[in-house]
Amino acid sequence: MGRKSPYPAEFRNDAVALYRAAGGKRTYAAVAADVGVTGETLRSWVRQADELAGRGTRGERAVESRDEELARLRAENNRLRKAEKGMGTRARDPAPGGPVFRCGDEGMTGRWDFISAHRADFGVKRLCRVLQVSRSGFCRHLTSAESRVARRRDEEELVGEIREIHASHQGTYGVRRVHAELRGFGHSVNRKRVERLMRINGIEGRHLRRRKRTTIPDRLAPPAPDLVQRDVTARQLNEKWCGDITYVQVGGAWLYLACVIDICSRPVLGWSMASHMRAELVIDALKMAVAARGGNVGGVIFHADRGAQYTAAVFAQVCDGFGIRRSMGRVGSSYDNALAESFWQGLKRETMHHRLFSTMRQARLEIFQWLTYYNARRRHSALNHLSPVEFEQQHLRAAKLSIAA
Template sequence: MSASDAKQKKSRRQRRKFTREFKDGAVKLVLAEGKGIPEVARDLDLTESALRTWVEQAKQARGEGKPGALLQDEREELARLRAENRQLRMERELLKKGGGLLREGDDVKFTFIHAQKAHFPIAFMCEQLEVSRSGYYAWASRPESARKTNDRELAEVVADVHEESRRRYGSPRVFRELRARGYRVSRKRVARLMRKKGLRARARRRFVKTTDSAHGHPVAPNVLERDFSPEQPNSKWAGDITYVWTAEGWLYLAVVLDLFSRKVVGWAMSDTIDRQLVLSALGMALLNRPAPDLYHSDRGSQYASEDYRGLLKQKGITCSMSRKGNCWDNAVVESFFSSLKMELVYERSFQTHEEAKRALFEYIEAWYNRRRRHSALGYVSPEEYERNASTRSAAA
């Protein structure tokens, strides 16, 4: 990278802007989820100093910034609870990975213990799986063939990649991730190792869409006409609303996707499904990006409202809407919602809106945009796809 390129990159980072919702989401990953500042900063492509400032500001606003010390008995109780919590987490994670092994033979259990010894204490796994440590160590000391050794080592990497995806990846994406990391392996071999270890992607469920199109607002024609592959970023955007159930009631999520990279460039969450929800999502998208030529949505009352159409007109954006009852006209956003529900929502039971907001923020900003390998993009993430396109454009 030349000095001018580095200067331009630094300049772009300095001009990056963040909404209050984004800052709150990042802070909650640290304070509510217990993640470290370096980890969250890396996942969200932030500087540690900026995130640390946001966290300190949030603490001060809540009156937690003042120094103080816990009493000795309080510290001991906290340490005890943390130890119990770690034990429970280990038991829960081990149950997810090897809960079906209790009925298997010792060799199968020993193979599992060997594959997971980097993640769990051997004594702990032996106790949970009801095998002796001496039996495991005797099994582990036996010589094995080179092919079996290679399979075992590769299976550990396959399991790690699957776990890093939070068990969202099937063999095609695991295979692509391994190739990206430099492993020379076939897709069939990855599929075989995953079957042997009982690893699979989460099953899809039927996606149900609800749109309030029974309104008196003007409806725009379908200008997009299912052209989901623009040649340039910030040319065509698409948006929609979905819902997530919590014990406190429905939480609604509006998103804006750039159809070039499938990246979520704007989002908003609320317990009210109104025009302000979609206005906030579009506002976030316009904060760091130029206005697109075209914006596509369904015929919902929120998108047909006078305020929303007025904002599009003010920004010089052509309005496009799906035909009545035709979800395929907005298939890219529908596909994103399907992945979101399958990979996150259907696997969790949210007690509060705040808990759901934290999970959705992390999924969109830390996972989907920056890490998830997208099949329509050649199995790279939306963020990487845009970087590669920018590099090609600069070299042309």
């Protein structure tokens, strides 16, 4: 009998679904790198799943690929609509800098360009008089034409890279993360310049509306003390964890999610998804986090709200078994667990923007895909715009160097 896998069955199944969703366009190693396992491990999980399901998975894969293709086409259509040439953002007016002199083009550059485009028809003198500018100023404008052309060419190339970054992150990145990505690629570019180009070209990140309160406290259960006191910082890994529950609508039903986050480096160590909100949901997420850290988590502070799942006796027993110290915020105060609340906002903003999941399979796959992307690639503003995995690697290297010194 083989050794029991340290990864929960839920995690293995979602990893297999993520590889299958790629439709052969991504290798085992590429998908495994996002998930955080080796390529051979993922290959064995896929092989085991195929053996259990036999040949009956082909129909399911076809349905799944249709859902993904529909989502991809909708996203592409939305991106092309925003990037339509010659049209202003939302207003459908002629774009600034186009051949038509429009409201908002009264700036000097707009006037000079208009005179250059129409001087053969009306003459420079008449156009300068109508637009109330000097001919000497227009002459200076002409002498600097080459430098402007070079700058415009550079900006067009920069806009192209911004669009690629924006598209590669599913349209979720705003100015700060796009700027950090450009700097990561070696570009020495000012953030205000990136902001201006994104605004002019209608490129923007996603924003989320305020969500409803979901915590349902158990008034009879004894609460744990607040060991965090709104201090969402930690100097070491496995010093403080936090967790929470949220939900997403799937058709006419609900899918509930629980997560466990390391406050030091901000990765999602454990998560669980189910159609219920029982204590097993948060227990499964906690067990996955413990497995991700190798099982040695004694003394870790786990902070959550006073929801019934976290005050349940069975959850307290699991924490005691691992040596985890429970911590809870006050009733009705989202600021006491602000880090987890912020994480949920990011997930919903970047996976459910103006859309609704139609099937549980689609919801699980896209949420799992975003979670792995968040850990491995998504730049985090609190981590100096590094991803959680990159930050952990730097943190561990620094710790080894300090020990060696």
